[in-house]
Amino acid sequence: MTTGTLNQQQLAEAQRREMIARVIHIVRRVIAYSLLIFLGFVFLFPIIFMVVAAFKPNDRVIADLASAKAFLPNPGDLTMDNINNVFDRVRFGHLMFNSLFTTLVTVIAGLFINSMAAYVLARLRWFGRTFMLSLVVSLIIIPLEAIAVPLMMQVNQMSGLLNIVTLGILVLLTGLLWLIVWNASGKFLSEHDATRSLPNPVINVLQALTMVIIALPLEVLAYFMIGQIDEGGSWLNSYHVQILPFLAEPFSIFLFYQFFIGIPKDFDEAAYVDGAGPFRIYWQIMVPLSRPVIATVAILKFLQFWSFYMWPLMVTRGDEYQPLMVGMSYFQTQAPILWGSIMAYAAMVTIPVLITFLLFQKWFVASVSSSGVKG
């Protein structure tokens, strides 16, 4: 009897404890979530405000500021005026093309150049390798800001020799891309059911077409560059002045180098025994194995060059070659200053990137964390 009541007491006690634990658990969850949500608001409110203001009439943007309406679209007066106004006042599409073109060429051609350099440093034995490696590592510390002014001086008066060398590098890159695309498309076309039976000349024409189309950005760049060099020595106000100085980057080389030395040497030795040369080993073994580091470098460089501001500001005039970030100043300096239009422009620049980020956020996060852990 006594034990029974004791048991009942114990049971009640246990239930009570469980209740308390549950309440504590819920309270902690509530606190944690309210903190998380509050912080989420802190981090998102300027972006929400920007997007909402982009769709409001100009006078409402300021009138709504005093209340929570600043974050809410008014169903009554949603308007596309601001966006139309952006298109009226600047060549938005052209600015967008400039930004995309310079950013994508810098990122993709940069991936090539830097990973090849890293492979050369990590795997090949050649005179001066250790010196070059330490040079690259020590260059990481030199920020662009430190050389911007002399670099501007230099690109303004490029000597003939430097023009030829840089153009040569661009041509070499284009040729390399042609070679790769030629081989890959040849392999694809001769194996694919639909095209296998085609006669050889037709396949070759198709190969050449894909080659020219895929390498189009580099070809366009080379075309512009030749035209500008022909006109005079200055590189100012062009696409290549925004691209070529930033293709090779010590930090990217370093990230690739670190990844490559982690790949077991057995892989390339096996390929070497099979008769593969250094370029084939690089292209067919190292590159497919290094997808994570390619994504890392691509995303970090994309973020850096999409928001690139100081250098384009210094070397471009007028909207012919200016990227979006520099074009923004037009709305801030030319009357009338309409905050609705400014917010619309900001939103139109930001939203595509935000959507890309949301789609590939796992890659973004992975790239950022791997830039830190190893650095």
Place this chain on the structure above:
Amino acid sequence: MQAFFEKQFGGQRGRDGLMALLMGGPAFLLLVIFMIWPFIRGLDLSTTNQRFDGAAATRLDPWYANYDQILSVNLIQLPDVPDDVPYSAPRAGWYRARTPDCKACEDEFECEIGAEGDTICANNCAQMCEKGDLIFRWRGKSLGEVGLEKWADYEIARNFSLFGNQYAIIAKDPLFWKGLMNNFYFALAVVPVQTALALLLAILVNQKLPYRNVFRTMYFSPVVTAMVIIAVVWKFLYNPEFGLINEMIEFITFGQVKGSDWLQSSTMAMPAIIIMSIWQGVGFQMIIFLAGLQDIPEDLYEASGIDGANMWQQFRFVTLPMLRNTMIFVVLTTTILAFRLFDQVNVMTPDGGPEESTATMVWYAIRQGWTQFSVGYASAISVVFVAIVLIISLIQRSIVREESALDR
């Protein structure tokens, strides 16, 4: 000699050498052309009076004249002469002597340049009075009269009184020092606060809560938004009259706390830029800390839990030591980034802010070299900037090395 070439370019090694040249050549050549050579040229240009418009430059005499102009700074005691200047001297402490024209203008309009609330004089005589010759005066006396003729090239960067004496920090180029100090101010505020906040956020989103990835994404989204865009939006938010930030401050405190002038006030402009920069950058650091946190083995927490450690002790004795390398990386990169501060400053306060309160070293170098075409002088500022960045990272690295030596 032949043996050397044989060794470098013959056989397997030779083929490697050739491929190294072909594959690595583009990157190494570009690095030389666009990084190393401009750097060396910058060293050379910094000793000249080169201008961007292409006018012939001459080597300065002495060659370090630019550096002398940038780096000359001194602390002097100001002589205690009676102040017989009828109006408050300009900010710079010693001021340009009034020319007869200026004096005549003041007499004509019966006003005083610099007197508070005197707009007549400002409107009519300001320009005339500005064109005074460059002889500085201190309290109505020419510098020679009070024994300061040595410092005629200098301007007062800041003056203060200590034990009843007037002292002044004087520099040949006060704006450079102002920029350097602003950089330190920015770094000293941003580095600790951003690192601590990032760690806090990382711990918060590392809890095993459903939907934590949603919050991680939210906190990271400012990082993928371009700094220029953010700066423009925040410039609007910081507006003293109708800015959202002031409205929110007044709303939250029920109107008890009045908002600030932010970018238009010399004391709040830098904090405004600091807050925005932390807001933008903290997500990046959070992700790096998150990776560090997830590398800590779970057993360490279990073991310390069994030993009776509470949450704070676990954080102090497990989390922090295990995050040491991550912490070092974050602090190093944030510090270097702080000294490269330019974009936000140039967008939000293109003229360097009220009383140059947001001018930074890089901003100043770009202004000299790009806006004012003084490439030689700007190159010298850039060289000093690199030297400062190098010194800071060397100091940080040596501290790190000492600590890891202690650990062993």
